[in-house]
Amino acid sequence: MDTLASYDELPYDSLPLPETQPDFVAAVARLHGFDAPDPTRARILELGCASGGNLIPLARRWPESECVGVELSRVQAEAGAAFIQRLGLPNVCILHGDLAALPDDLGEFDYIIAHGVFSWVPPKVRQALFDVCRRHLSPQGISYVSFNVAAGWRRLQPLRDALVGRTASGLSAPARFEQALRVLDELDAEWTDPALRKEIAYLKSAAPSYLFHECLAEFNAPMSFGEFAAQLDAHGLRYVGEAGPRRAVVELEDAWGLTPEGMAGRWLDAEAALDEAEAIRFRRALIARADAACARPPASEALAALAFHADLRCDDEIDLGTACEQAFANPAGNAFPIAEPAMKAAAMILSMAYPGALAYPDLLAATRQMMADYGIAETLDEAAFREGLFRLVVAQGVMPTVSATSGGSEPAERPCAHDLARLQATLPGWVVSGARHVAMDLDAPGRLLLGLLDGSRTVDELAVMMHATLADTGQELPLEAVRAMTHRQLWLFARQGLLAE
Numbered sequence: 001m002d003t004l005a006s007y008d009e010l011p012y013d014s015l016p017l018p019e020t021q022p023d024f025v026a027a028v029a030r031l032h033g034f035d036a037p038d039p040t041r042a043r044i045l046e047l048g049c050a051s052g053g054n055l056i057p058l059a060r061r062w063p064e065s066e067c068v069g070v071e072l073s074r075v076q077a078e079a080g081a082a083f084i085q086r087l088g089l090p091n092v093c094i095l096h097g098d099l100a101a102l103p104d105d106l107g108e109f110d111y112i113i114a115h116g117v118f119s120w121v122p123p124k125v126r127q128a129l130f131d132v133c134r135r136h137l138s139p140q141g142i143s144y145v146s147f148n149v150a151a152g153w154r155r156l157q158p159l160r161d162a163l164v165g166r167t168a169s170g171l172s173a174p175a176r177f178e179q180a181l182r183v184l185d186e187l188d189a190e191w192t193d194p195a196l197r198k199e200i201a202y203l204k205s206a207a208p209s210y211l212f213h214e215c216l217a218e219f220n221a222p223m224s225f226g227e228f229a230a231q232l233d234a235h236g237l238r239y240v241g242e243a244g245p246r247r248a249v250v251e252l253e254d255a256w257g258l259t260p261e262g263m264a265g266r267w268l269d270a271e272a273a274l275d276e277a278e279a280i281r282f283r284r285a286l287i288a289r290a291d292a293a294c295a296r297p298p299a300s301e302a303l304a305a306l307a308f309h310a311d312l313r314c315d316d317e318i319d320l321g322t323a324c325e326q327a328f329a330n331p332a333g334n335a336f337p338i339a340e341p342a343m344k345a346a347a348m349i350l351s352m353a354y355p356g357a358l359a360y361p362d363l364l365a366a367t368r369q370m371m372a373d374y375g376i377a378e379t380l381d382e383a384a385f386r387e388g389l390f391r392l393v394v395a396q397g398v399m400p401t402v403s404a405t406s407g408g409s410e411p412a413e414r415p416c417a418h419d420l421a422r423l424q425a426t427l428p429g430w431v432v433s434g435a436r437h438v439a440m441d442l443d444a445p446g447r448l449l450l451g452l453l454d455g456s457r458t459v460d461e462l463a464v465m466m467h468a469t470l471a472d473t474g475q476e477l478p479l480e481a482v483r484a485m486t487h488r489q490l491w492l493f494a495r496q497g498l499l500a501e
């Protein structure tokens with residue numbers, strides 16, 4: 001197969017995916033007692049990388065890393081290669097080809113990422129993906145493989161079946177997508193199951209490429225966790241842990257003196273039971289070679305050696321004096337109820353430091369200091385602090401990473417955005433990647449402003465240019481309003497680490 005026509009016709013929105021970034025993956029692995037390699041100088045392989053929206057920002061962040069992407073759709077692979085060439089990044093390349101036929105001399109990788117690939121390819125390619133992991137993982141390397149889980153997909157299967165059955169498979173991907181939108185309207189009128197109706201509403205607003213490739217593509221093969229783990233076993237691989245947010249974790253007491261190896265069977269059974277109990281439909285599995293040290297369920301003690309970042313806000317005045325529950329939300333809109341005063345303080349401290357990351361001892365000390373500053377006399381119990389932080393980390397309200405880092409730079413007199421952000425902003429179809437590998441949802445004026453930040457213009461000159469350009473496009477705004485908007489945007493860019501020192 002020379003190319004994958006469906007992805008040529010309807011390319012995937014190629015975005016940075018925070019849960020795949022190796023410093024986060026390494027931190028999660030460490031929570032599971034597994035010592036993953038230094039991400040800053042790692043060899044990183046991404047399978048099915050689309051046009052590199054996830055891989056390229058990683059390569060830019062870590063100049064000493066070496067990043068290789070593999071992509072079967074010629075259109076996407078070539079778009080990624082052209083972008084890399086324009087950026088002039090020497091440590092990343094995208095190979096056009098089949099992950100099932102990789103050149104033998106690719107060598108070993110510390111991180112292998114395959115997001116949105118495993119469940120959506122033919123069975124032979126699924127096996128090949130595990131073969132690649134076994135052949136190309138370094139001894140302590142970690143693979144990230146996401147997959148659709150049978151426990152949650154059982155309820156959604158009628159929706160995919162109806163979409164596949166009521167649309168014409170011979171149509172081009174864009175034409176079939178249009179037909180699918182009409183079928184969703186029909187199903188909305190016909191069906192009463194609340195779970196399916198919720199999914200219909202979601203699919204109507206989702207990106208066209210998502211609807212097509214998730215619900216109409218030839219392959220979408222959800223698998224039970226048990227079968228996934230058994231296939232890992234058959235390929236000389238082993239489960240390390242979960243990189244997605246979780247409402248519950250499996251906790252196993254080593255009460256019978258079992259070694260981690262002996263616990264693995266019970267742990268995996270408990271993970272499978274959790275999927276059924278919570279109707280889990282998607283997993284982001286971390287995987288290692290079977291001959292590497294055995295991982296175990298995550299343990300809060302491991303937090304002490306990690307660092308943390310969070311971008312949370314609370315719309316109410318934060319009450320540190322009482323243990324009343326307050327809702328904190330991240331920019332993606334996910335809510336995290338927090339009651340413990342110390343955790344509210346920690347959320348505030350991390351959010352003020354964002355995109356910087358604080359090491360555990362510094363976060364603990366800053367939390368103690370904030371509690372004291374607010375006149376809260378009670379001494380902070382470290383065990384309770386650790387457990388509270390652990391819950392937030394598992395839910396991904398707070399993100400773990402492997403080392404502390406400082407925050408972004410403030411807007412300078414003549415603001416200058418880094419080269420990657422400016423290129424992403426000016427090329428249609430590319431998404432701007434913010435600090436911590438988040439996809440930024442910028443409107444047209446925001447992209448325009450970012451593209452102008454080459455360090456040659458003062459903030460005032462930028463505001464005047466924005467004012468004139470907006471007027472040209474029919475948006476007549478007072479200069480003062482555009483000035484205020486320009487300032488706000490610049491501070492947002494600064495918070496997202498887009499501005500050069």
Ligand SMILES: C[S@@+](CC[C@H](N)C(=O)[O-])C[C@H]1O[C@@H](n2cnc3c(N)ncnc32)[C@H](O)[C@@H]1O
Pocket residue numbers: 004007012013014015047048049050070071072073076097098099100114115116117120121125213
């Ligand atoms: C659902 S998309 C996911 C893209 C990207 N990883 C992401 O999550 O945004 C799956 C990607 O895998 C690619 N793909 C499918 N089969 C492949 C194969 N055998 N070898 C390499 N890439 C493949 C597709 O072309 C497509 O870009």
